[in-house]
Amino acid sequence: MRHCEFLLSGGSLRGLTNGGSGPIVLGLHGFLDNAASLACLAPAFQHYQFIALDLPGHGKSYHRPAGAHYNQLDYVQDIHELVLSQGWQNVFIVGHSLGGILASIYAAVFPEYVSGIASIDACGPLTLEPDTTTEQINASLLSRLPKVGNNTGASPRIVNLESAIKARCQTTDTREAHARLILTRNIKPLDSGEHTWSSDPRLRTKSTLRLTAQQAENIMRNIKCPVWIGGASDSFKQLESVYASRKAWLKNSRFELFSGGHHFHMVDPGAVGASICQFVEQM
Template sequence: MTLQEKKYAVRFGDLAAQVYLTERNTPTLLMLHGWQDNSGSFAPLAQQLSEHFDLVMPDWPGHGYSDHKGADSFYPFFDYVDDLHQLILQLGDRPIYLVGHSLGALVASCWSAAFAERAKGLVMIEALGPMSEREDKVVERLKRGVESRANMKLPRDLPSLDAALKLRRGINKVSIEDLTPLVTRGIEQVGDIWRWRHDAKLKTESIYRMSTHHAEHLVRGIECPVMAIIGEDGYPELRSPMAEKRKAWFKNLTVEMVEGTHHCHLQSQAKTASLIIDFVTKLHLTALSDVN
C-alpha cells in the first residue's frame, strides 16, 4: 500500500490529503487529525487499515501541507465543520465513515449531528463530542481570546529535524519512529533552521466555546453508531463524572479503553486499528444487508 498525495479545492484554498483510493467495494475512512498535528498522525495505522478500507487523510487548514487561511482568519471551530463538509461533498457517494482524533473527533461529531442522514458511523479517539464550558466563563473566554491575538507568537525555530522529533516525543510520549511521519509532514527546512509549517494563528485562544447545553443538543443529534477510544492515561476530563454524563447523550455509543496517553492511537496501534476495523466492518455489512 502506498499513500498518494492529493489536493481538494475548497473555498479558502487547497486541503492537502494522503489518500489510498481504489475501485474496491469497501468503506472509505475519512481520518481527521488533531490540533497542530497533520495526517501523518495516522500513517502508522494506514497499512493495517488499508487492507480493509480506502483511506482519505486530510491536513486541516493551516496544518501540514494544506494552505493557510487569510490573515483575517483565526480558525474558529465551526469553520472546520464547513471545511469538512466541502471535502465530503467531493468524495461523491462513497460509503464514508469518520475517524477523528482530538480536534478531528470534535469536528466529526458536530458534522455527524448536522448531517445525520449522511453519517454512517463515527470513531472518536480521545473525545466525547464537542468541547464545552460553563456559561459563566463566556466573558473571560472572550477577553482571553482577543488578547491572545494581540500577543500571538511565531512558531519557534529549531536547529534540526532531530530536535523537532525529540520535542514532540517529550510532549506526546510517543516513540520517535511513530512520530516521524507526523513531524516530517509538519516541519520544513528554511536555510539552516527548521520551522513548523502550521499557521501561527492556530495557537491563539478561542474567543467562544459552546455551552454544555449546546454540546448536549449536538451530541443528541447524532443518529449513527459511535465508538469512543479513550487512552487510559489520556485527558482526565474523558474519565470524569462529566464524561459519564456525556456518554448518556449518545443514542448508540461504545466506549473502548486502550493503553496510552492523548495520542493513544500511536501507542496502541494494533488494538486501535483492530477496534476500528471491527466497528466499521460490522456497520458496513449491516448497511449492505439492509439494502438487500
Template sequence: MNMINVNSEALSAIEREFTLNVNGLDLAVTTWGDERNPPILALHGWLDNSASFSRIAPLLDQYYVVSPDLAGHGKSEHRSPSQAYYLWDYAIDMSIFVKKMGWDSYSILAHSMGTGVASILNSISKGIKRIVFIDGMGAPFTISEKDVVSHFKSALRLSEMAHSTKLNGFSQKNQPQYSSIQDAVKTRQKVVGGSISLGSAKLLAKRDLVSVESGYRWQHDPRLTIPELIQLTEVQAGCFISQIKCPLTIILGTNGLFVGEVFDSKSQYLGANARVCWHEGGHHMHLENLNQEMISEIKSSLSTP
C-alpha cells in the same frame, strides 16, 4: 499484548497524496487503500496532521482512508487574517470536501479535536454510516456559560501579545525556529496530556516542517497556538454529541484525556447508539499503543450494521 508495527517502507508504498481546493483553500490530503473501497474520512487532532493516521490506516485495508490536513495544519493553506479556526468552520470545510469527493455514504475516524469537528459535521452532512472516536468526546476545549466574556477578553489579550512579541511562530516566515530537524522533533514530542515517542514525533513533524535559511520552522498557522475568541460551552458541545444517531464507538485511553470527572461530564450526552471502549494508552494511542485488540475494535465498529 502484541504491538503492531508498520515500517516506513510499507507506508511510503501505499500512501498517496493530492490537493483539493475547498472553500477557497488548498487542502493537502493523504489517502490509503483502494478508492473503490468504502470511504473513511479521518480527522486529526489539534496541531497534528494526516500523518496521525499513518500507522493505523494501512491496517484498515478493506477501506479507502482519506485524511485531509485541516486548514492551517500540516501542508494545507492557512485561513486569511480575517478568518478564524473554529470547529464549525472545519466542519463546513469537511462537508464541502465530502461533496467534492462524490461520497454518497462514508464513515468517520476521528482523534481528539477531530471528534469535535466530526460531531458538528454529523449535523450538516448526510450519508454518515458510522463514527469512531479515538480519545475524544466531541469539542475538546469548552467553557462554562459564566466564563464566555472573560474567555473572550483573555483570548484577545493573548492574541495581541503573540503578535506584538513575535512568540509562538509569529515571527517572519523566513526566520528559523530550530537549527536542526532533531531539535524540532524533540519539541514535537510534547503533546497535550504528556509526550509521544521520538518515532511518532518524527511522523508528525515531517509533514509540518519547512526548511528556511539556516534552519527549520513549522508551517502550520501560528494562530492555532492561541485560543479562539469564542468556544463552545459544555452544553453546546454536548448537544452536537447527543444528536449523533448512527453507530458511535468511542475508544478512550486509560491514560488519556477523558478519564475521571472529564468522562463523567461528557458521557451524560451519549445516546443509546454510543459504545465506550477503554484501551491501554494515552491521548495518541493510535500512534503509540496500536495493537491487535484496538485494530479489531475499530474494524468491528466500522462494519457494524
C-alpha cells in the same frame, strides 16, 4: 500511503491516502498534529478508501488568509465543502482528539452524509461554563493581536527538527518515533537548506468561545449514526469518566479502553484499527 489533494474555495486541502476504491473512511487528526498521526491506521482499512487529511493550517494544507483565524465550526465547514465537492455519501469518520470533536459536530449537523464515527480520546465537544464567556472573549482577542514590534516581513522562524521533537516529548506523552512522524510533516525546507514550520502559527491563538455543556448535549443527542469511542488508560482526557457522564446523550455507542496515553492509536494501531474496523463492519 500516498499524497492526495483536494481544492477547496480557500485553498488546497492535502493529506495521505491508501488509494483504495471502497467506501470512504475519512481521518481527522488532533490539534497541532497532521495526517501522519492517522496513517498508522490505514492497514486496518485495506478494503476501504482511507483518507487522512491535514486540516487547514496543519501539515501541508493551506493557511487561512490574513485576518482570518481557526475556529472549530470553520473546520466543520471545510469538511462539508470537501464531502460535497467529492460527491461522497455514507462517510465513516475517524477522528483523534480535535478530529473526534469535529466528527461528532459534523455527524450531528449533517447526519445524512455520515454512516458512523470513531472518536479516539474524545467524547464530544469540550465545554466551559457560561459565566466564563467574557473571560474567554478577552483572552481570544488578545491572543490574536499582533505582538508589539512584530515585523510582518521578518524572515521565517528556523526550526531544528531534533529540538522540536525533544520539546514535544517533554511536554506531552508522545513517543519520540511518533513525534518525529508528526513534526516531519509540519515543517518545510527553505532555500538555505534550513527548515521552518509549514503549520500556521495562528493555530496557537485562543478559541473565541467554547460551547456550554447544554450545547454539547444538544449536539450529541442529534448524532443519529453509530459512535465508537476509544479512551486511553493514561491520557489526561480521562475519557472513561467523560463517556459515563455523556453516554445517555448518544443513541448508539460503544466504548473501549486501551492502554497508553493520548496517542495510544499510534502505539498499538493494530488493536485500535481492528476494533474500529470490526465496529464498521457490524454497523
